[in-house]
Amino acid sequence: MYATTETLATTPATQGGRSRWLALYVLCAGMLMIVLDVTVVNVALPAMQDDLGFTSSSLAWVVNAYMIAFGGLLLLAGRLGDLIGRRTIFLSGLALFTAASVLCGLAGSQEVLVVARFIQGVGGALTSAVILGMIVTLFPEPREQAKAIGVYAFVASAGGSIGLLAGGVLTQAINWHWIFFVNVPIGALTAFLAVKLIEKDKGLGLGRGTDVPGAILITGALMVGVFTIVKPAAELGWTSGRTIALSLLTLTLLACFIVREATASNPLVPLRIFRSRTLTGANLIQALSASGMFGIFFLGSLYLERVLGYSALEIGLAFLPTTVLMGVLSVRYSEKLITRFGPRRPLIVGLVLITAGLALFTQAPVGGNYFIHVLPVLTLLGLGAGVCFPALMGLAMADVKPEDAGLASGLTGTTAQVGAALGLAVLATLSATRTESLAAAGKSTAAALTGGFHLSFGIAAVIVAAAVVIACTVMRPARKTAPEVAEDDELALDAA
Template sequence: MHATTDTLATTPATQGGRSRWPALYVLCAGMLMIVLDVTIVNVALPAIQDDLGFTSSSLAWVVNAYLIAFGGLLLLAGRLGDLLGRRTVFVAGLVVFTVASVLCGLANSAEALVVARFLQGVGGALTSAVILGMIVTLFPEPRERAKAIGVYAFVASAGGSIGLLAGGALTQAISWHWIFFVNLPIGIVAVLLAVKLIEKDQGIGFGRGTDVPGAVLITAALMVGVFTIVKPAAELGWTAPRTIVLSILTLTLLACFVVREATAANPLVPLRIFRSRTLTGANLVQALSSAGMFGIFFLGSLYLQRVLGYDALEIGLAFLPTTLVMGLLSVRYSEKLVIRFGPRRPLIGGLSLIVVGLALFTQAPVDGKYFVHVMPVLFLLGLGGGICFPALMGLSMADVKSEDAGLASGLIGTTAEVGAALGLAVLATLAATRTESLTTAGTPVLDALTSGFQLSFAIAAVLVAVAVVIACTVMRPARDAA
């Protein structure tokens, strides 16, 4: 860790002590705006469908258009931050996201909203891909860095549940348009403060030329891959011909990208970055934990809605324990745990708590009680997430050189996004298949729904358990030392 710290301390982005924390809050405000948008839309979908005339099948594109652009561009956006300067890319992303949010709120047709949501995804990728790299360069000292990453991890992890609450409140109190319009004042203030408080850094430049073929290949691969996950895989199944063809195309594009990066003079993604077991292991853990956690937030919300009869606002309130516990740990205690025990042990302990919580959720019955069957699970998820996610963010950047910080930041974001999309598609498909088979066999609808959700909760627990195994075996124990 000391070698990395010394390297990062010399970067132009490192600011004076007083201005660093306000700069961090600006970065987190931008991240919160992006994360909120992932879930805030979900609770407004019925109102959007009624107002703009979406069909049941086309409504998914309100979410999918955003996910495809966001997931497809994260890695490219992170590398652009290294090349052009991270503040430049961050501010550009905020501007694009804010403008797109206004276009979403003004949309008067289904097509207009889908196009604006895709543009939002572009802005979201540009903004979020460089944030972690900027935090690492702002805070070279281990203790302060651990605290700063704790704040970032809380915003990135808990913002989704805040979005459920905010989306329900705004939709019920005013209209669905305002879930997008609220981004306008936030975006304007964030841009102005970013220009004022964050020092402009110099990118490493394009050197011997831009790796245009590499950029096209990886962006196409990620976009096709995310599209495959959220559309044909989720709707038709993984064995459907269309899913298989698109999966083969994704793998082919990825293979071509790897060949290109191995031979390019100035590669978009230098393959040497994957020599670090810490970085590689952190990204594997991120993908698996995101698959389990994001799927459970989505399917857990459906369990509360369809089985227990909660409305949108009640669902948002139900998830508050996760947000509050995660926030308390991330902001006040996570850095102390990392400094005291190193990042690896808090990572393993936090992931283990998440596994226990998910295992408990498999016992949620048809007539479940919130304080008995739901709140203990959400408490454990918040506790585990608050402990492990800041440690994971720190580990993902531990061996990264200054000139690769944006790339590593975009990489961890990409694995989280693709892992979440893949996990949601798999868990939702398994839950729906289980429910359909039981309903066909004559099982009452609520019992069939509950059984499907229980199966998805069990699979999610297995995914996070695999992440625990990777953290124990792949991650380097030597990095426990702060």
């Protein structure tokens, strides 16, 4: 069964039908603002570099500062939502993110912009970590829940390509400062509507999970881990002494965290949550699929820019078909597919389509034509993501108890963020290494770049193919016992 009413029932579900859907749109508006901020900044990086005098290495910290705070705090933010109240954490995150956006827009120096981006990451983690948990409590009925998660999945996954278009328009039409200023009216309106439309929930209380040592250990592990991925691993390589040392530190902190949670009377993250094969498998798939998809959006943009000569606005328009397909499938058809076939089959089909699209991208040549070599790839990616991500997010929350909904929501976001950071670092590093070797062998710049991109596209396809294997094995439904089969037969006879 997709989700049980008993599992998800909680006070916010008492809201009326229309107000619940309005509340969903408010939550999705908050999520869209967070997701847009990632890719909208990528498009504006060259303009920031020219204006504030960033070097190539220091410019990366405009992105890294945000990712370290965001990825490091998601899990803690999700658990705080369970303990303090999810609406309280959501509104706190919105306020912090909006205030940091103002600071980013006003930044006149490199240091101010990087610090403001870190604060933005903290606000983004607080805002996004609790959204999925709030949605599944607002919509306990399986059919409505599938539809609501489809809307959320579209925003969470397609918002990145919308950000490419918005970033190109704002940067070229005005200047890079407005990619941050535009968050202010959106954040203020979202917060106002959230207070009006979302009922205040009562958390479990800090006494039920004030695990300060656990919070310090997991936050430290995630921040050090994300930092390792986006800085030394990407710049110095995975075998460098600094990368290995920080990786060992990350593993040590994680091991200490697991020991702490296994022995604490009120753990921050109860380890029992991982007993669910569905939850564990869904998060593994989330990490792998995010690694492939996020890396390809980034490297695919570079292919369009450096090989085919596209401008920022043209890149945004090029990815628009992916956004449209994801939106149509996620919002209009995902609920029907999940209700008809269950969440597992759409998940597998979607992952297979994504794998096929990534594999096809390895055939894009130096003088590629958009309609022949790029559009078919983006079509497969849009179809696959629109089919699989709503099912995946529903599966991640299907067996979760109400008191753990915020934690599970934060865990899903954490695996996606860490998976995306890891995928981007690995794929970008391999692509750059391959490009350098081809250039040294006498290939032209365009041919060397294309060869590097081809390698990354192929590896991304292998990564998502591994997610397909997990979906076919780990996510396999448990075999029913004889009494359960007899009960199903009796229900079928009664229905007939």
